[in-house]
Amino acid sequence: MTGTRILHLIDGLKIGGAEVLLRDLARGLRDAGFQVSVGFSTPGPIQASIREMGISLTRLPRFMRVDPVLLLGMCRLIRRERPQIVHTHLFKSDFHGRLAARLCRVPVVVSTAHNVDTWARWAPLGYLYGLTARLADRIVAVSDEVRDFQIRYTNTPAVKIVTINTGVNTSMFENQIENGMAVREEL
Numbered sequence: 647m648t649g650t651r652i653l654h655l656i657d658g659l660k661i662g663g664a665e666v667l668l669r670d671l672a673r674g675l676r677d678a679g680f681q682v683s684v685g686f687s688t689p690g691p692i693q694a695s696i697r698e699m700g701i702s703l704t705r706l707p708r709f710m711r712v713d714p715v716l717l718l719g720m721c722r723l724i725r726r727e728r729p730q731i732v733h734t735h736l737f738k739s740d741f742h743g744r745l746a747a748r749l750c751r752v753p754v755v756v757s758t759a760h761n762v763d764t765w766a767r768w769a770p771l772g773y774l775y776g777l778t779a780r781l782a783d784r785i786v787a788v789s790d791e792v793r794d795f796q797i798r799y800t801n802t803p804a805v806k807i808v809t810i811n812t813g814v815n816t817s818m819f820e821n822q823i824e825n826g827m828a829v830r831e832e833l
Contacts, residue, residue, distance in 0.1 A: 651728060655739040660692070684696055706719040706723065730754060785806050
């Protein structure tokens with residue numbers, strides 16, 4: 647499987663749970679020998695750490711929630727990168743990326759459901775999102791709560807969605823007793 651090209655599509659690279667998960671996943675995949683690239687719309691601090699890893703980054707302009715310009719940009723990027731797997735994160739990238747990947751005949755489409763978003767409770771958006779979920783081979787929910795929410799509010803087929811709980815590498819907190827004490831004293 648090494649050498650497989652994986653294109654991640656995400657709404658933006660500001661600091662948040664989905665963005666940090668993407669950064670860490672991209673690093674792990676790269677270290678395992680996969681060819682990883684990232685397409686994003688909104689710049690942010692995570693962009694620099696992904697670039698430092700030597701992972702290709704492409705900014706994709708977008709103008710609205712449902713956006714033909716974003717869809718076309720994703721199609722162009724997919725044709726250029728020729729990934730065997732497209733992995734989408736967050737609403738706009740899930741919605742447009744799943745469709746773009748299928749239009750461009752990408753063999754495998756995966757999405758990660760990161761949130762319990764209130765917009766999904768609004769039937770038209772939740773319904774549209776659920777329709778595109780059917781285009782994915784697998785949806786990964788970061789928790790059972792997110793999985794159940796996706797099934798209930800977006801009508802994502804239960805057979806398509808699996809929970810893989812988000813983990814945090816705690817090694818960065820090891821040997822930090824002195825730093826922790828200094829922060830406590832300062833506060």
